Amino acid sequence: MITLALAIVLLPFLGAAAIGLAPHRAGKWLCQIFAAATLALMLDLVARFVAADHAGASASLIALGHAEIFGLAVDSVSVLIALAVVAIGLLVVVYSAAYLNAGNREHPDTGRKRYYAFLLLFIGAMSGLVFSSTITGQLAFFEITGACSWALIGYYESPKALRSAAKALIITHIASLGLYVAAALLFVDTGTFALSAIAQLTPAHKAAVLLTILVAAWGKSAQLPMHMWLPDAMEAPTPVSAYLHAASMVKVGVYIFARGLMAADGVPHIVGWVGATMAIITLIYGFIMYLPQVDMKRLLAYSTITQLSYIFLGLSLSVFGSDLAFKGAIAHIFNHAFAKTLFFLVAGTLSYTAGTRMLPSLRGVLTKMPILGVSFVVAALAITGVPPFSGFFSKFAIFGGGFAVSQQNLLLLPMVVIALAESVGCFAWFLKWMGYTVPGKPSDAVAAASPLPAGMTFVLSVLVVMAVCSSFIAASWLG
Structure with a gap:
C-alpha cells in the first residue's frame, strides 16, 4: 500500500514533465491519461485497504539518524480524502478539455499546455500532502500547492488575475510560517518531524504545536484573518476555481489541522x-x-x-x-x-x-x-x-x-x-x-x-x- 501511495504522488509529477516536453496539442490528452492512471492506482489502493480490513500502514522514506523527515501514512482518513482529491482531479481535467477552447463565450482560450501541467502538479502535491506522515512533508507539499495556485489563478495573465495570484501566494506563504514554527518546536522536543511525535509532548508544548498548525490552516482554508485571497482568486479559469477552491487547496488547512489532532492523543x-x-x-x-x-x-x-x-x-x-x-x-x-x-x-x-x-x-x-x-x-x-x-x-x-x-x-x-x-x-x-x-x-x-x-x-x-x-x-x- 505504501508503494501504491508513493506512485499516486509521483505519477502526476511525471505527467507534468511529459506535458512540458510534448507538443502543444498533446497537453490535454496527456493530462487526462495521467489523471486517469492516477485514479486507477487510487482505486487499487482503496481495494487493497478494504481487503486488509482497514488496517493502516506507514513508512519512513527519508530520515537523518532518528529524525524522520518524510514518510507516508495510509489510513482511513488519508485514503478517503486522497480518493476525493484524485477523482475530482480527473473530472476537472476532463471538464477543462471541453472548457478551454475557442467556443467559450466568456474566455476563449486554446488551453495552453502549462495549464494542464500545473493541474497535474497540483493533483500530485495534494496527494503528497494527504499521505505525508511528517510536518516537513506536509510543509513541502503545502508550498508546492501554493506555487501551483499562483500559476493557475494567474493563467489568463490579465492585471487583475496576476494581482490575485500574487495575493494568494503571499498570504498562504505567510500562513506557512505556522508550519515552520510547528516543525521547529516538534523537533526541539522530540528530535523528529513525525506527526506521531506530537503525542509525546507536554500539554503546553502540544498546544503550541497545534496552534501554530492552526495558523497555517487558517491561511490555506481562507479563515479570518487570512481569508481575503479566496474571493479574488475567482479570476482563475472556473475549472481551477472548482478544483483549488472546492476540492483541494482550501482543504489543505482543515486537513493538516485534523491530522495534528489525530496524532496528538489528547488535545x-x-x-x-x-x-x-x-x-x-x-x-x-x-x-x-x-x-x-x-x-x-x-x-x-x-x-x-x-x-x-x-x-x-x-x-x-x-x-x-x-x-x-x-x-x-x-x-x-x-x-x-x-x-x-x-x-x-x-x-x-x-x-x-x-x-x-x-x-x-x-x-x-x-x-x-x-x-x-x-x-x-x-x-x-x-x-x-x-x-x-x-x-x-x-x-x-x-x-x-x-x-x-x-x-x-x-x-x-x-x-x-x-x-x-x-x-x-x-x-x-x-x-x-x-x-x-x-x-x-x-x-x-x-x-x-x-x-x-x-x-x-x-x-x-x-x-x-x-x-x-x-x-x-x-x-x-x-x-
Missing part, C-alpha cells in the same frame, strides 16, 4: 476554544459577505469560507470529546468537495454557454438546459444540507456532536446554535437564487446559450450522482 482544550471561536467568527463574516454577491463565483467563494468554518468547528468540538463531530468534519471535507465542485462547474458552464455568470441575468436555465438546471438545484441543496443530499449528513454529525459536548460545557452551546442558524439562513438564500435562476422563461442570455459540450455534460452528471452518494460512502468508510 488541550485551549486548542478547541481557539479553533471553535475563530470558526464561528468566520462563519458569521462569510454569511454576511455572500448576501450581496451577484457574481456566482464570488458568492460561491464566500460560501466556501463558511463551509470550511463548519469543518473547523467540527474538528474543534472533537477536542472536547466528540468523536461524532470529528467524523462529521472529515465527512464534510469529502462531501463538500464534490458538491462545491459541482456548483463551481455549473457557474463555469453558464459562463461558457451564456457568456455570463451574473445571477440577475440568468433565468429559465432548466427550460433551456435541463442538465444544467438539475445540476444547479442539486448543488444548492447539497451545499445547504437538505436531505437526502450529502451536506445534510455531515452537518448533522457536526451539530449532533456539538450538542452532545455542550451538555458538559454550556459555553459551547451558543456556538452550535449560531452555526445551525447560519445553515438555515444559507438554505434560504440559495433557495432565493435557485427559484430565480432555474425555473421560468429563459432570459435573453440563457435563450441565446450555446449547447453544452459532451465532456461538460458527463462531468456534471457524475457530480450530481456523487452529491447524493458521497455521504453514504463517507459514512460507511468512517463507521
Whole structure:
C-alpha cells in the first residue's frame, strides 16, 4: 500500500514533465491519461485497504539518524480524502478539455499546455500532502500547492488575475510560517518531524504545536484573518476555481489541522476554544459577505469560507470529546468537495454557454438546459444540507456532536446554535437564487446559450450522482 501511495504522488509529477516536453496539442490528452492512471492506482489502493480490513500502514522514506523527515501514512482518513482529491482531479481535467477552447463565450482560450501541467502538479502535491506522515512533508507539499495556485489563478495573465495570484501566494506563504514554527518546536522536543511525535509532548508544548498548525490552516482554508485571497482568486479559469477552491487547496488547512489532532492523543482544550471561536467568527463574516454577491463565483467563494468554518468547528468540538463531530468534519471535507465542485462547474458552464455568470441575468436555465438546471438545484441543496443530499449528513454529525459536548460545557452551546442558524439562513438564500435562476422563461442570455459540450455534460452528471452518494460512502468508510 505504501508503494501504491508513493506512485499516486509521483505519477502526476511525471505527467507534468511529459506535458512540458510534448507538443502543444498533446497537453490535454496527456493530462487526462495521467489523471486517469492516477485514479486507477487510487482505486487499487482503496481495494487493497478494504481487503486488509482497514488496517493502516506507514513508512519512513527519508530520515537523518532518528529524525524522520518524510514518510507516508495510509489510513482511513488519508485514503478517503486522497480518493476525493484524485477523482475530482480527473473530472476537472476532463471538464477543462471541453472548457478551454475557442467556443467559450466568456474566455476563449486554446488551453495552453502549462495549464494542464500545473493541474497535474497540483493533483500530485495534494496527494503528497494527504499521505505525508511528517510536518516537513506536509510543509513541502503545502508550498508546492501554493506555487501551483499562483500559476493557475494567474493563467489568463490579465492585471487583475496576476494581482490575485500574487495575493494568494503571499498570504498562504505567510500562513506557512505556522508550519515552520510547528516543525521547529516538534523537533526541539522530540528530535523528529513525525506527526506521531506530537503525542509525546507536554500539554503546553502540544498546544503550541497545534496552534501554530492552526495558523497555517487558517491561511490555506481562507479563515479570518487570512481569508481575503479566496474571493479574488475567482479570476482563475472556473475549472481551477472548482478544483483549488472546492476540492483541494482550501482543504489543505482543515486537513493538516485534523491530522495534528489525530496524532496528538489528547488535545488541550485551549486548542478547541481557539479553533471553535475563530470558526464561528468566520462563519458569521462569510454569511454576511455572500448576501450581496451577484457574481456566482464570488458568492460561491464566500460560501466556501463558511463551509470550511463548519469543518473547523467540527474538528474543534472533537477536542472536547466528540468523536461524532470529528467524523462529521472529515465527512464534510469529502462531501463538500464534490458538491462545491459541482456548483463551481455549473457557474463555469453558464459562463461558457451564456457568456455570463451574473445571477440577475440568468433565468429559465432548466427550460433551456435541463442538465444544467438539475445540476444547479442539486448543488444548492447539497451545499445547504437538505436531505437526502450529502451536506445534510455531515452537518448533522457536526451539530449532533456539538450538542452532545455542550451538555458538559454550556459555553459551547451558543456556538452550535449560531452555526445551525447560519445553515438555515444559507438554505434560504440559495433557495432565493435557485427559484430565480432555474425555473421560468429563459432570459435573453440563457435563450441565446450555446449547447453544452459532451465532456461538460458527463462531468456534471457524475457530480450530481456523487452529491447524493458521497455521504453514504463517507459514512460507511468512517463507521
